[in-house]
Amino acid sequence: MEMQGQSVVVTGGASGIGKATALLLAREGARVFVGDVDEAGGQALAAK
Structure with missing residues (x-):
């Protein structure tokens, strides 16, 4: 997949x-860019 x-x-x-x-x-x-109602889960994903 070409996403660069x-x-x-x-x-x-x-x-x-x-x-x-x-x-x-x-x-x-x-x-x-990630949107979700689970703020903690979104923050954990962003840390990866």
Whole structure:
């Protein structure tokens, strides 16, 4: 997947499929913005 330099918004990204998607996109070089009601989960994901 060619994501280098792309900006992506992932909703529900603190857990489950959203989290897996956010991590995959970040590994592929995308700039990932995560939105979720679980603030602690979102902060933990951002720390990775």
